Structure formats: C-alpha cells, structure tokens
Amino acid sequence: MIETLGKMDCTTEYPPGNIMAHLGISLDSLRGLKVLDIGCGLKAGFVKHLRKNGIQAWGIDRLLDVSEVGEYTANAEALEIPDFGMQFDVAIAHFSAFRWGSSFFVDTGIKRGALNQQDYEKNLLYMGYTILNLRKSIKSGGKLIIFPCPNELLSIISDYQFTIEDIPEEPARISTDVDVDFQIYPELKQRLIITMSE
Numbered sequence: 534m535i536e537t538l539g540k541m542d543c544t545t546e547y548p549p550g551n552i553m554a555h556l557g558i559s560l561d562s563l564r565g566l567k568v569l570d571i572g573c574g575l576k577a578g579f580v581k582h583l584r585k586n587g588i589q590a591w592g593i594d595r596l597l598d599v600s601e602v603g604e605y606t607a608n609a610e611a612l613e614i615p616d617f618g619m620q621f622d623v624a625i626a627h628f629s630a631f632r633w634g635s636s637f638f639v640d641t642g643i644k645r646g647a648l649n650q651q652d653y654e655k656n657l658l659y660m661g662y663t664i665l666n667l668r669k670s671i672k673s674g675g676k677l678i679i680f681p682c683p684n685e686l687l688s689i690i691s692d693y694q695f696t697i698e699d700i701p702e703e704p705a706r707i708s709t710d711v712d713v714d715f716q717i718y719p720e721l722k723q724r725l726i727i728t729m730s731e
C-alpha cells in the first residue's frame with residue numbers, strides 16, 4: 534500500500550480568486566468542461582463556486598464528509614479517484630495532494646520534524662503513482678494543473694508532456710511560521726500543467 538503523509542494535513546480553503554490566479558484558469562476558460570478538484574477541502578468551497586457559476590465540477594478530499602457537502606464530492610485519496618461515471622477535461626490540485634512534491638513543503642516539513650527521508654521517498658512514490666493513475670480519470674488531451682509546482686517530481690514525470698508557467702502576480706502567503714523566501718522557493722510562483730497523452 535502506498536501511503537502519503539497525514540500528520541501535516543492543513544485544511545485551509547483559499548478564495549476562488551486566488552485559486553484561479555494560481556492555476557491560470559477563469560470561469561470562462563472552464564465553460565462546457567468537466568472539472569475535478571483534487572483535495573478540494575472539507576467545505577469544497579471552490580467546487581461550489583464553480584457550480585454556482587454554471588461550471589460542471591466535482592471534488593474529492595480524503596477528509597471531507599460527503600453528507601455535509603454534496604453528491605458531487607467524494608471522500609477519497611488522490612491515488613484512488615472514485616468512478617464518477619465520466620472522464621474529466623481538467624483536474625486541478627491547489628495546495629493539496631502534490632504539495633509534498635514542492636521543495637518548500639519538503640524543506641519546512643523537515644524543519645518541523647514532520648518529514649524524514651523515508652517519508653519523503655514514500656511521498657514521491659505516492660505522487661508519481663497518483664499522476665499515472667489520474668490517466669484513468671482525465672480525458673486524452675485533458676489537463677492536470679497543479680499549484681505550487683511540485684518541482685521535486687519533475688524527473689519522475691519526464692515521460693509526460695508538461696509545461697511550467699509563471700504566475701503573473703504575487704504568490705499567496707502560506708499560513709506557516711516559516712518565512713517564505715520566494716528566491717529560494719521559486720516553484721511557489723509557478724504552476725505545473727500536465728497534458729494527458731492522446
């Protein structure tokens with residue numbers, strides 16, 4: 534069984550405007566598309582925002598309670614996306630299942646004593662398998678957009694077609710007691726876009 538870290542799970546939900554700016558998406562760019570929010574948070578706030586604006590959106594989170602959120606969500610691990618009876622055009626992961634692929638989270642996790650080398654390697658494996666497995670849930674030519682860019686994962690996904698884009702605004706502050714130096718952690722100003730092969 535491949536596991537990921539639970540002990541540093543943070544469930545802060547970000548405002549829809551921040552999420553869209555970080556991921557480089559807009560309501561208009563999502564019109565007519567089926568969207569999956571991976572690690573959508575306990576209230577699935579962004580999924581609700583998309584639905585309120587006429588976008589077909591679903592969400593999964595390993596901590597959410599479906600009875601409190603809605604049938605368009607599932608309590609699930611990113612590695613085991615349930616069958617929603619369709620494939621998605623776009624899957625997004627904002628500060629969620631791939632954060633342990635970002636050197637910022639790895640470094641702060643080590644500083645806090647919550648991450649050791651074994652956990653780190655286990656997580657890389659988890660995230661690598663998760664991306665492989667998402668091939669089942671995302672259409673050919675569909676996209677997986679991740680923020681912050683999980684830069685530690687890039688060599689693992691080198692067989693995929695991917696691009697890294699800069700975010701044209703100040704990155705969001707992360708609630709942490711560790712100061713963020715954006716020169717040292719440039720991935721916090723970047724998103725990763727993986728295009729699923731045809």
Ligand SMILES: C[S@@+](CC[C@H](N)C(=O)[O-])C[C@H]1O[C@@H](n2cnc3c(N)ncnc32)[C@H](O)[C@@H]1O
Nearest residue numbers: 543546547572574594595596610611627629630
């Ligand atoms: C910081 S919150 C972000 C919520 C939302 N994406 C946002 O940006 O507003 C991270 C969420 O990701 C979920 N999460 C983290 N790793 C996950 C995994 N491997 N599978 C499913 N959910 C995960 C956590 O349970 C948590 O609710």
